[in-house]
Amino acid sequence: MADEPTDPLAASKTHRPEGESLNSFQILLLLSVFVIATCGLIYELIAGTLASYLLGDSVTQFSTIIGAYLFAMGIGSWLSKYLDGDLLRWFIRIEILVGIVGGFSAPLLFVLFEYVASFRVVLYGLVGLTGILVGLEIPLLMRILEHQLSFKDLVSRVFTVDYIGALLASVIFPLVLVPQLGLIRTALFFGLLNVLVAAFVLYKFPQTRPYRTAQGMLIGFTILGLLAGFALAERVMTYTESVALQDKVIYSQSTPYQRIVLTSNAREMRLYLNGNLQFSSADEYRYHEALVHPAMQANPRARRVLVLGGGDGLAVRELLKYPALRTIRLVDLDPGMTQLFRQNELLLKLNKRSLLSPKVDVVNADAYTWIRQDTARYDVVVVDFPDPSNYSIGKLYSTAFYRELDRVLAPGGVVVVQSTSPYVARRAFWCIAHTLQAVGLRTFPYHVHVPSFGEWGYVLASRTTERTGWPSPNRLNLPAGLRYVSPLTLRDMTTFAPDMAEVPTEVNRLNNQALVQYFEDEWSAVP
Amino acid sequence: MKPNRRTFLTQTALGVAALATAPLLPGCRTAQAIPGQTLGPNHRAGHWLRGPLPDLTHTAPAETHSAEVVIVGGGIAGLSARRWLAKAGITDVLLLELEEKTGGNSAAGQNSVSAYPWGAHYLPIPDIRNRELLDFLAEAGSITGYNQAGLPLYNEYHLCHDPEERLFINGHWQEGLVPEIGVPTRDRDQIRRFFAEIETLRQAVGTDGRDAFAIPLDHSSADARYRNLDMQSFADYLTQKGFTSPYLRWYLNYCCQDDYGISLEQTSAWAGLHYFAGRKGRAANAPGSAVLTWPEGNAFLADQLRQQAETPTCTNTLAFSLEQTETGVRVLARDLARNRTVAINARTAILATPAFITRRLLGKAAPAAAPQPLTHTPWVVANLTVDALPQGPGVPLCWDNVVYGTDSVGYISANHQHLHDSPQRVITFYKPLTGHTSAQVSEARKRAYGTTREEWITEILAELETAHPSISQHVQEIDIWVWGHGMAAPAVGALWHSNRTVQSQPIGHSIYFAHTDYSGISIFEEAFYSGIRSAQAILANRQSTAL
Numbered sequence A: 001m002a003d004e005p006t007d008p009l010a011a012s013k014t015h016r017p018e019g020e021s022l023n024s025f026q027i028l029l030l031l032s033v034f035v036i037a038t039c040g041l042i043y044e045l046i047a048g049t050l051a052s053y054l055l056g057d058s059v060t061q062f063s064t065i066i067g068a069y070l071f072a073m074g075i076g077s078w079l080s081k082y083l084d085g086d087l088l089r090w091f092i093r094i095e096i097l098v099g100i101v102g103g104f105s106a107p108l109l110f111v112l113f114e115y116v117a118s119f120r121v122v123l124y125g126l127v128g129l130t131g132i133l134v135g136l137e138i139p140l141l142m143r144i145l146e147h148q149l150s151f152k153d154l155v156s157r158v159f160t161v162d163y164i165g166a167l168l169a170s171v172i173f174p175l176v177l178v179p180q181l182g183l184i185r186t187a188l189f190f191g192l193l194n195v196l197v198a199a200f201v202l203y204k205f206p207q208t209r210p211y212r213t214a215q216g217m218l219i220g221f222t223i224l225g226l227l228a229g230f231a232l233a234e235r236v237m238t239y240t241e242s243v244a245l246q247d248k249v250i251y252s253q254s255t256p257y258q259r260i261v262l263t264s265n266a267r268e269m270r271l272y273l274n275g276n277l278q279f280s281s282a283d284e285y286r287y288h289e290a291l292v293h294p295a296m297q298a299n300p301r302a303r304r305v306l307v308l309g310g311g312d313g314l315a316v317r318e319l320l321k322y323p324a325l326r327t328i329r330l331v332d333l334d335p336g337m338t339q340l341f342r343q344n345e346l347l348l349k350l351n352k353r354s355l356l357s358p359k360v361d362v363v364n365a366d367a368y369t370w371i372r373q374d375t376a377r378y379d380v381v382v383v384d385f386p387d388p389s390n391y392s393i394g395k396l397y398s399t400a401f402y403r404e405l406d407r408v409l410a411p412g413g414v415v416v417v418q419s420t421s422p423y424v425a426r427r428a429f430w431c432i433a434h435t436l437q438a439v440g441l442r443t444f445p446y447h448v449h450v451p452s453f454g455e456w457g458y459v460l461a462s463r464t465t466e467r468t469g470w471p472s473p474n475r476l477n478l479p480a481g482l483r484y485v486s487p488l489t490l491r492d493m494t495t496f497a498p499d500m501a502e503v504p505t506e507v508n509r510l511n512n513q514a515l516v517q518y519f520e521d522e523w524s525a526v527p
Numbered sequence B: 001m002k003p004n005r006r007t008f009l010t011q012t013a014l015g016v017a018a019l020a021t022a023p024l025l026p027g028c029r030t031a032q033a034i035p036g037q038t039l040g041p042n043h044r045a046g047h048w049l050r051g052p053l054p055d056l057t058h059t060a061p062a063e064t065h066s067a068e069v070v071i072v073g074g075g076i077a078g079l080s081a082r083r084w085l086a087k088a089g090i091t092d093v094l095l096l097e098l099e100e101k102t103g104g105n106s107a108a109g110q111n112s113v114s115a116y117p118w119g120a121h122y123l124p125i126p127d128i129r130n131r132e133l134l135d136f137l138a139e140a141g142s143i144t145g146y147n148q149a150g151l152p153l154y155n156e157y158h159l160c161h162d163p164e165e166r167l168f169i170n171g172h173w174q175e176g177l178v179p180e181i182g183v184p185t186r187d188r189d190q191i192r193r194f195f196a197e198i199e200t201l202r203q204a205v206g207t208d209g210r211d212a213f214a215i216p217l218d219h220s221s222a223d224a225r226y227r228n229l230d231m232q233s234f235a236d237y238l239t240q241k242g243f244t245s246p247y248l249r250w251y252l253n254y255c256c257q258d259d260y261g262i263s264l265e266q267t268s269a270w271a272g273l274h275y276f277a278g279r280k281g282r283a284a285n286a287p288g289s290a291v292l293t294w295p296e297g298n299a300f301l302a303d304q305l306r307q308q309a310e311t312p313t314c315t316n317t318l319a320f321s322l323e324q325t326e327t328g329v330r331v332l333a334r335d336l337a338r339n340r341t342v343a344i345n346a347r348t349a350i351l352a353t354p355a356f357i358t359r360r361l362l363g364k365a366a367p368a369a370a371p372q373p374l375t376h377t378p379w380v381v382a383n384l385t386v387d388a389l390p391q392g393p394g395v396p397l398c399w400d401n402v403v404y405g406t407d408s409v410g411y412i413s414a415n416h417q418h419l420h421d422s423p424q425r426v427i428t429f430y431k432p433l434t435g436h437t438s439a440q441v442s443e444a445r446k447r448a449y450g451t452t453r454e455e456w457i458t459e460i461l462a463e464l465e466t467a468h469p470s471i472s473q474h475v476q477e478i479d480i481w482v483w484g485h486g487m488a489a490p491a492v493g494a495l496w497h498s499n500r501t502v503q504s505q506p507i508g509h510s511i512y513f514a515h516t517d518y519s520g521i522s523i524f525e526e527a528f529y530s531g532i533r534s535a536q537a538i539l540a541n542r543q544s545t546a547l
Ligand SMILES: Cc1cc2nc3c(=O)[nH]c(=O)nc-3n(C[C@H](O)[C@H](O)[C@H](O)COP(=O)(O)OP(=O)(O)OC[C@H]3O[C@@H](n4cnc5c(N)ncnc54)[C@H](O)[C@@H]3O)c2cc1C
Pocket: B072, B073, B074, B075, B076, B077, B078, B096, B097, B098, B099, B102, B103, B104, B105, B106, B118, B119, B120, B121, B122, B123, B298, B317, B318, B319, B320, B352, B353, B354, B357, B379, B381, B430, B483, B485, B486, B487, B514, B515, B516, B517, B522, B523, B524, B525, B527
């Protein structure tokens, strides 16, 4: 065991003159303090940034996170007095724990954000835990160094290094770490540093020999875990709300059905459902005018309308521009959504209080289950479901569902279906048209350009046996004040450039779900 | 609206995360902590059926009923016979059923999340020559019409929705049950060749002009060239034909287990081939391989059969003796709800009970037991209510989900035919307790009855954990059903080289038999047709005596 380092602390145990210059070993220990201090502040910054990204209102988030974190550090410092015995061993354990808890904090919070209802509990729990562990570090280290330096030197050096570490952290965090590594990798990287400090202490101190193998293995595993996290960070980010993070979050809510997030910047407001853009206030009028007016023009005598999906009330806003309409029934799965668009002032401004109109009857139910029991008949049915990205939504685009639509259609009635992008998902778009045809409907596919989505498609459909069809230009009676739909745009909507032109597809049935396959193939090809 | 393709990624990533974190999670929830119950063919009466029948013959019946026809057993066969009689205008019929509900092996349960099957759960779309079956399905609303070519249009809500099947193999969920991921070309070639051969057999016709493989199976050709396949095991047949691929053989073994509850080595080659070549379904709006299914499984069909006739059914009633009288038959039964004995005098009886019970009911009047009695594999079925189903990468949840290399035959998602999605679902897990010899089978049966609910749960969860790490954390309820005599197994020689058909010959003009045990292959179609055949025999006899 000749190569075992001799205890570098033992030599200086008896005399500790003031102002003594540091031996290289002590320098290394102080370097650990520096690393620890940097890590500690980084975790705090990550939690604060994450909270304001995800929950909005950054002033409140930052100050409550910092408060909670500092308080937890206080608890940690106080608890440190209960740690007795082998202080080095305690220190190693705590470093490993800080590495794990701090390192995985960001990925964990990102993932949990979408899946837990009480996200704040998790967030503050994690902040508290990290704070307590970090609070234990410095007092413990000071006790380990106690016999090394005079109290004066000890305090002055440890705290100097501590504060320099904090300065470094606060500078590199916004300038280097977030832009270069992103939050998840930053957290994992600093977790790694904590664990390396543990490894360093473990191997430099001979007293640790009895438990070296066990702790060494634990350290090894933790490092592997952190590295794996590092490799998977991209994956984690792709399905968290990274998209939503560019703007300020002004509202967010997790309902049993989805996560609703509203963001805003100087130009626009955006609504995300489970991280998918639903609309941008800057150009949603294009989408909703195009969704509603061709159908309403096609059946000018419409009195009763059914809207499926569209809990934002924006399609209803367009419908209310027809005073002759008597009732509009809106069926949306999520009461959280319709409630939000009946209460939030900003959103009420956007949908012109449409959902509060006495003509509007809001039903919160699963559209499929509901329509199978519905006995009413409608002149216009507006179908505004999410894109067919999974098998359960795919059922709402099937022949079986379209047969239900056909059943609830009054004589001369029309249906309009939002049908994803004919440019990006050409086969998916035409598959929807062909599926409507397969149940005996005549289809009128059309498309518009919505800047925040790109080229967007719809299919208007009426019964083959009836005369109703695409509105004829000389019988238009468009409401005043439309910003996109006009006699001219109506004419252009139905021409498809060769790169979006009709392609043969299968018909989407419950027992083949052809549409979901097309959709998945085509959208996954988009970088 | 709008781009939304995240769920796929999410499922995959969550799965990866779950796989990665699984070892860190606290140990499995203890089996005792999961609520639920153990069910099974009537518990109160269970020991009567398994042990000696009670000697209640001498207790005076509290009530005596009379009927023209008494049907004992309200499984598919009994219900089908009852329906057929009703359609023929015979209304003085009484059906006795031991359980609280009719349905037998096609029983179902229900909780707040979904209805779910306890046994039979699907019906492949039939050959269009199966007129009686098509008519029944049309009446049940499963067929909505016919196209110009005469092909049935199936109700899309009843056709199994896509995606139908997936297999967990080499750490990945692949689409379909025939192994593909990581399967070498040589094996793929064999798989292709096997299915080509099946296609030939599906079209094959014997020297007597009948299909080599037909449903009901008694319509199959008597041509020795095909029937002799019954004397050989499916495993031997495959070896002889050069089908050695372990992947192909795993798949075929899985099929034998799934449909017959026995292994490749035990299954008659004729039966093994019939599983594939007997399926000749055609539809206007679905491929020939399509199947019909419902959240409650074939209990849907059982209920439809029941509703299509109006004659009375007495449930909770255990028939325990039957004797021939001058005017016909006299059945003694125990009314389990009121704990008393009732007698039924009838002109004729249809015994639609499993053969081993029928033999007991008949006592000495029983036809000679088959020299090679049909093996009945015990099955254990579990319905698990889960609030999430964490999974590895690949295809999302399908209707039928199988894990490569495990003992069970996988699970089906009872929610699959629901039209709305919910994270809470019921999955129905099936496991045949296969034994190689009949001694092993009775041993397995004894063990099945002796196994506690906790032991089953531990075993089932351990198996599910391989494909669904940490699923134990998500289980809210588990109910278990043990089928001591699950279904007749078409072992080597059982179909065409036993006295299978002799056993079902009526006794005189008063006792008729109907049950899948007499077909040797336990599927809905056989039960349905065996009920019809017994009803037709009664009708024919009635006509001849009336003349
Ligand atoms: C686990 C399992 C899964 C299956 N899956 C499928 C499937 O997916 N598709 C398929 O087609 N088939 C399946 N089967 C086969 C199934 O057995 C048949 O489809 C069909 O239900 C059999 O009907 P049966 O009328 O012949 O017999 P049974 O269902 O056995 O009917 C007999 C009836 O008699 C009653 N009875 C018994 N003794 C008495 C008595 N003493 N007095 C009064 N009543 C009595 C019983 O309670 C029962 O209701 C499955 C079977 C099992 C066990």
